[in-house]
Amino acid sequence: xxxxxxxxxxxxxxxxxxxxxxxxxxxxxxxxxxxxxxxxxxxxxxxxxxxxxxxxxxxxxxxxxxxxxxxxxxxxxxxxxxxxxxxxxxxxxxxxxxxxxxxxxxxxxxxxxxxxxxxxxxxxxxxxxxxxxxxxxxxxxxxxxxxxxxxxxxxxxxxxxxxxxxxxxxxxxxxxxxxxxxxxxxxxxxxxxxxxxxxxxxxxxxxxxxxxxxxxxxxxxxxxxxxxxxxxxxxxxxxxxxxxxxxxxxxxxxxxxxxxxxxxxxxxxxxxxxxxxxxxxxxxxxxxxxxxxxxxxxxxxxxx
Amino acid sequence: xxxxxxxxxxxxxxxxxxxxxxxxxxxxxxxxxxxxxxxxxxxxxxxxxxxxxxxxxxxxxxxxxxxxxxxxxxxxxxxxxxxxxxxxxxxxxxxxxxxxxxxxxxxxxxxxxxxxxxxxxxxxxxxxxxxxxxxxxxxxxxxxxxxxxxxxxxxxxxxxxxxxxxxxxxxxxxxxxxxxxxxxxxxxxxxxxxxxxxxxxxxxxxxxxxxxxxxxxxxxxxxxxxxxxxxxxxxxxxxxxxxxxxxxxxxxxxxxxxxxxxxxxxxxxxxxxxxxxxxxxxxxxxxxxxxxxxxxxxxxxxxxxxxxxxxxxxxxxxxxxxxxxxxxxxxxxxxxxxxxxxxxxxxxxxxxxxxxxxxxxxxxxxxxxxxxxxxxxxxxxxxxxxxxxxxxxxxxxxxxxxxxxxxxxxxxxxxxxxxxxxxxxxxxxxxxxxxxxxxxxxxxxxxxxxxxxxxxxxxxxxxxxxxxxxxxxxxxxxxxxxxxxxxxxxxxxxxxxxxxxxxxxxxxxxxxxxxxxxxxxxxxxxxxxxxxxxxxxxx
Numbered sequence: 001x002x003x004x005x006x007x008x009x010x011x012x013x014x015x016x017x018x019x020x021x022x023x024x025x026x027x028x029x030x031x032x033x034x035x036x037x038x039x040x041x042x043x044x045x046x047x048x049x050x051x052x053x054x055x056x057x058x059x060x061x062x063x064x065x066x067x068x069x070x071x072x073x074x075x076x077x078x079x080x081x082x083x084x085x086x087x088x089x090x091x092x093x094x095x096x097x098x099x100x101x102x103x104x105x106x107x108x109x110x111x112x113x114x115x116x117x118x119x120x121x122x123x124x125x126x127x128x129x130x131x132x133x134x135x136x137x138x139x140x141x142x143x144x145x146x147x148x149x150x151x152x153x154x155x156x157x158x159x160x161x162x163x164x165x166x167x168x169x170x171x172x173x174x175x176x177x178x179x180x181x182x183x184x185x186x187x188x189x190x191x192x193x194x195x196x197x198x199x200x201x202x203x204x205x206x207x208x209x210x211x212x213x214x215x216x217x218x219x220x221x222x223x224x225x226x227x228x229x230x231x232x233x234x235x236x237x238x239x240x241x242x243x244x245x246x247x248x249x250x251x252x253x254x255x256x257x258x259x260x261x262x263x264x265x266x267x268x269x270x271x272x273x274x275x276x277x278x279x280x281x282x283x284x285x286x287x288x289x290x291x292x293x294x295x296x297x298x299x300x301x302x303x304x
Numbered sequence: 305x306x307x308x309x310x311x312x313x314x315x316x317x318x319x320x321x322x323x324x325x326x327x328x329x330x331x332x333x334x335x336x337x338x339x340x341x342x343x344x345x346x347x348x349x350x351x352x353x354x355x356x357x358x359x360x361x362x363x364x365x366x367x368x369x370x371x372x373x374x375x376x377x378x379x380x381x382x383x384x385x386x387x388x389x390x391x392x393x394x395x396x397x398x399x400x401x402x403x404x405x406x407x408x409x410x411x412x413x414x415x416x417x418x419x420x421x422x423x424x425x426x427x428x429x430x431x432x433x434x435x436x437x438x439x440x441x442x443x444x445x446x447x448x449x450x451x452x453x454x455x456x457x458x459x460x461x462x463x464x465x466x467x468x469x470x471x472x473x474x475x476x477x478x479x480x481x482x483x484x485x486x487x488x489x490x491x492x493x494x495x496x497x498x499x500x501x502x503x504x505x506x507x508x509x510x511x512x513x514x515x516x517x518x519x520x521x522x523x524x525x526x527x528x529x530x531x532x533x534x535x536x537x538x539x540x541x542x543x544x545x546x547x548x549x550x551x552x553x554x555x556x557x558x559x560x561x562x563x564x565x566x567x568x569x570x571x572x573x574x575x576x577x578x579x580x581x582x583x584x585x586x587x588x589x590x591x592x593x594x595x596x597x598x599x600x601x602x603x604x605x606x607x608x609x610x611x612x613x614x615x616x617x618x619x620x621x622x623x624x625x626x627x628x629x630x631x632x633x634x635x636x637x638x639x640x641x642x643x644x645x646x647x648x649x650x651x652x653x654x655x656x657x658x659x660x661x662x663x664x665x666x667x668x669x670x671x672x673x674x675x676x677x678x679x680x681x682x683x684x685x686x687x688x689x690x691x692x693x694x695x696x697x698x699x700x701x702x703x704x705x706x707x708x709x710x711x712x713x714x715x716x717x718x719x720x721x722x723x724x725x726x727x728x729x730x731x732x733x734x735x736x737x738x739x740x741x742x743x744x745x746x747x748x749x750x751x752x753x754x755x756x757x758x759x760x761x762x763x764x765x766x767x768x769x770x771x772x773x774x775x776x777x778x779x780x781x782x783x784x785x786x787x788x789x790x791x792x793x794x795x796x797x798x799x800x801x802x803x804x805x806x807x808x809x810x811x812x813x814x815x816x817x818x819x820x821x822x823x824x825x826x827x828x829x830x831x832x833x834x835x836x837x838x839x840x841x842x843x
Contacts, residue, residue: 032719039355040726040758041432044448049430081520082348083502089520148552155560163560164553165546166522253548253557255522263345263521263549268719 005289012285016278023277024063027270034079034268053079066274075275080267086275089260094279096166097249097256101241103176108183108237113227115184116191117218123196132192138185143244147178147251164253175252179244183237187230195226224298231295235288242280332816332835333561341554341566342545345521349502351484352424352431357739360484361567362545365526365830366509367487370398370417370466371478375832377743377823379478383412383488383510384466393473393779394441400464405531406490407514414460420488421458422446433485436741439474473779475645476744483741512538512831521547526830539834555812564817564835569810571691574630577812584812587632588822592739592807593641593748594633596684596699599731600800601762604680611672611680612799616651617665618706619699620658625805628698629691632810636803639748640792643824646745646785649792662706669707679708686713686735687721695804696735725760734760737807743825745788746775752795763800
């Protein structure tokens with residue numbers, strides 16, 4: 001276990017470095033800079049700004065400077081939001097995204113597993129077909145189509161929920177649903193497949209022969225092995241929810257990291273974009289690590 | 305899909321629909337609070353560093369300069385209660401209100417303004433709008449670091465008397481004083497908290513409101529400043545500015561009664577708006593011009609004013625403004641929109657019918673060496689947006705139909721487009737727009753001075769430069785206007801920019817928001833508005 005942890009930790013460092021070099025280069029390759037605006041600056045002011053933000057140094061030197069500051073936990077000042085540092089922005093944006101993301105994840109797992117199990121139990125019936133067609137649609141229809149539809153129906157027409165922004169729980173309902181829908185669909189499909197397989201296995205047949213009820217079989221024997229593929233999907237699902245949040249937060253005007261990221265890229269806010277990439281990179285690496293540990297707990301055959 | 309949705313609805317406890325919200329409301333659901341969409345998140349609320357309309361809107365509520373504007377845009381005394389101007393037009397003496405205070409209760413004095421003007425022009429402040437204050441004596445030199453801060457032409461004669469000396473008479477100087485660059489900042493706070501002096505807990509300001517809450521990318525709230533000298537007349541207690549860039553999202557939230565007033569209106573939805581809520585749509589002229597710039601430094605337009613004219617004449621602006629933009633925009637034949645004290649110049653062909661223009665355009669086109677066998681091939685660059693694209697397609701088809709020009713359209717993301725435009729090495733024709741910073745023709749015409757870094761068309765005409773130079777120094781207002789009119793007339797013969805339409809400001813305003821008066825700068829002071837409440841209605 002300890003060896004595994006140490007190995008994973010050192011394995012993560014080159015991954016992160018590659019990620020940072022890529023992100024750093026890509027955002028600098030993009031034409032235009034943080035200080036370009038319709039009102040052009042005089043050459044002197046442009047020079048002064050570049051000097052103040054070290055943009056006049058060679059790129060590799062800026063990268064080394066960035067790494068040095070990062071090691072001290074300093075993400076630097078935001079280029080576009082001059083009154084804030086990147087650390088502050090991440091500190092305000094992340095809790096919002098975390099709340100949205102974990103609620104969406106929770107909803108995706110509960111609803112996905114429930115729907116998938118139901119379809120497996122009623123395999124090849126009408127219920128199964130309807131549910132699975134719906135799931136297929138859920139996987140295929142992109143969030144940027146679903147989200148505005150949800151707003152139109154539930155916010156503008158019915159006025160059950162707000163159309164956007166941050167406030168109480170009612171503001172979270174629509175973004176959470178929009179974010180969870182594709183994952184619900186995907187998890188339902190995964191669960192159905194593996195549940196059908198498990199239900200056909202010998203030990204379930206034995207359990208049935210012993211006269212256990214369907215419910216007992218399901219909860220005591222079938223569910224745990226059947227959700228293994230779902231557990232291993234949690235890592236990618238987290239990544240998918242993070243990327244999904246970029247779209248969903250933008251549409252619903254939720255001030256989370258996804259929205260900061262989009263605006264940061266448009267504003268050429270170099271430090272903000274880098275900060276979010278590094279932060280999410282570390283987060284996804286950690287999450288994959290926890291998923292591996294959970295997997296071992298669920299399936300003792302797995303060696304770490 | 306439906307099934308999944310209904311399953312989900314069962315998971316999340318939904319409140320039953322409240323039918324009363326479906327009917328048109330008479331009163332705001334939020335009481336005496338104004339909720340307003342404000343475009344993009346402001347980059348900073350430091351008045352001396354801010355740029356852009358979103359920041360300016362908020363700063364106008366929380367700070368007050370020496371002058372302010374009435375709802376209709378007329379100039380009013382602000383912190384300065386009165387002023388005198390000497391006969392050379394270069395020395396202004398302001399008498400400050402003795403009851404003007406900071407939001408922490410400290411008196412606001414002439415020394416605060418001296419500090420603030422120096423701060424705004426201090427090279428270390430890195431202000432991006434510094435040149436707007438260059439009419440002040442020695443301001444340019446101070447801003448370039450050539451002179452010390454104390455040589456700036458702003459002096460405190462007494463705690464309530466401020467003297468400002470100018471380089472030359474500047475007729476629009478008083479209207480510059482309500483620009484954010486001329487707002488006072490509280491010295492102790494600015495020096496103690498530096499970049500963070502704008503935060504709700506730190507900020508001390510002197511306007512009708514003070515900042516109370518700021519969540520980046522969500523909203524900024526301001527609350528009544530009880531120490532404001534005219535607090536008695538402020539009616540709305542709180543204003544919430546929501547950061548929403550997407551105009552479609554703005555409309556949705558407006559329709560969901562989450563906004564009382566919008567900063568903009570999605571042009572694609574104008575049809576729906578006109579049909580369903582025409583009374584809530586307020587449109588008025590705006591100090592801005594939409595135009596096509598021409599790169600005069602490169603082929604095919606270098607030294608070809610006739611060719612540029614041919615393109616300008618072939619555009620049917622009536623069709624563009626009536627069928628395409630459709631929001632009340634006005635067809636433009638001059639670069640300067642209608643501003644105070646200036647009669648915009650129009651080219652000789654402006655009063656012709658479109659047929660006459662087309663015929664003359666064909667003649668000029670042929671005279672420039674183009675025709676059916678050798679058509680002009682041209683590229684139009686615009687920043688990615690549905691509206692710009694539609695307009696470019698329409699213009700291209702007008703050119704095609706009348707002259708046979710082959711146009712290719714090229715769109716670029718905003719920052720890429722800005723860079724391409726400024727480089728002047730790739731562009732042929734580019735879409736552009738300009739919103740005046742102050743209500744004066746000079747702000748538009750100076751864009752085409754040969755030495756202006758903003759001059760993306762590369763237009764260089766020594767006579768034009770010379771006329772504007774004379775206008776800048778002229779004390780006599782009517783003579784100044786004549787110089788500028790001559791300059792514009794000259795420019796319209798060379799046609800380095802093709803004016804297309806003048807902007808309008810568009811707002812959606814709920815029926816319970818009162819007191820809104822359109823003005824050409826689209827400057828709204830929340831203190832001039834009020835919200836109808838059931839109690840007020842009954843009374």
